[in-house]
Amino acid sequence: MLLNFAFISGGFTIGLCSMDHKGTNGGNGWEFPISDTTCLKLVNGGEIAVQLTRVLGSAQEQTGRRPICVVEVEAGTGRGVNINFDDFGPGCRLSCGPEVSMGELIAWVNLLLPVAETVSLHASAFTWKGEGVVVTGSAGSGKTGALLAAIHQGSEAVGDECIWINRNARMRGLFLEMEIRAAYFGELPHLRSEVSSATGYRIYLHDLVSRTIRPFLPNLSRKFAGRARAQVQPDIVMRHLAPPGASVNRLFVSKVHAGPEIRVRPVDIAQVVPQLVEIQSVEFARQRAQYARYRDQAESRQNEWMEGLAQRHNDFFSDALRNTRTYILEHPPSPRARDLFRALAATWP
Secondary structure (H helix, E strand, O other): OEEEEEEEOOEEEEEEEOOOOOOOOOOOOEEEEOOOOEEEEEEOOHHHHHHHHHHHOOOEOOOOOEEEEEEEEOOOOOOOEEOOOOOOOOOEEEEEOOOOOHHHHHHHHHHHHHHHOEEEEEEEEEEEOOEEEEEEEOOOOOHHHHHHHHHHOOOEEEEOOEEEEEOOOEEEEOOOOEEEEHHHHHHOOOHHHHOOHHHHHHHHHHHHHHHHHOOOOHHHHHHHHHHOEEEEOOHHHHHOEOOOOOEOOEEEEEEEOOOOOOEEEEEOHHHHHHHHHHHHHHHOHHHHHHHHHHHHOOOOOOOHHHHOHHHHHHHHHHHHOOOOEEEEEEEOOOOOHHHHHHHHHOOOO
């Protein structure tokens, strides 16, 4: 049986869908809607279908939408996704094993999103005072903290880590795992009731060890610091979910600076589009490295879709976000989540 989630007015329902012995619905596979005209099609993927349902929402049978790609699950394949760059592009076939990482699979899907008039962005998003807010930046720039603080102040969540934005600036959050730093538990008491006690204690322990050994064993300290985060299913987002269809009204590009204060300054969208493309490019680092190895095998070897991707993203952000209020958010390293949110909220009249 396949768990089938349907999101309705900010909530969700759970149903069960019959699956045949091959793990597909009637032998035809599962289609996960990406847009009104496109979908992600999965073949032979019982357990993968369950995981994708948690991330993307409910699967459907024979939607009539055009697949941006077909993912075929093959036994004996590893945790990665097998790519043939000779054919990679809209409508291509990908293969993976039943234990594939959802992050790895979604990253390849994200590369193909422009054909669905959509792009992905490494960001958190929520609604506040009737407007859709996106906070983006490099890893560790406070995106999740801003979202958690916003929820604490009554905001409704769209998503964390990966946000899809379409040509009309409508945004959609993917329900991936969240990372919660130990410091947030002290700042935001509501988190203690959102995350299990065992998870909270584990985070505190790794954080304590990391800070204790930092002066003597910095490399080992960084490893513990990386574990001082809660890898939790997005229950926090689900409990405070915004109704679907929110648009991006305000975009904050988060940056670390040397000063102690938090500064917010308005900019034109054209000033930050190259940074949005770079943020996205970093998210695709593994995929880009795999493509680089493909190109190195022969001097004239190229894939047209991969070569034109950066320009497509640049044009897309410039067009889709042209009416968005855009800000640079500068802050010291490891800013307090509530301070970040106060700085964002101060931009409202």
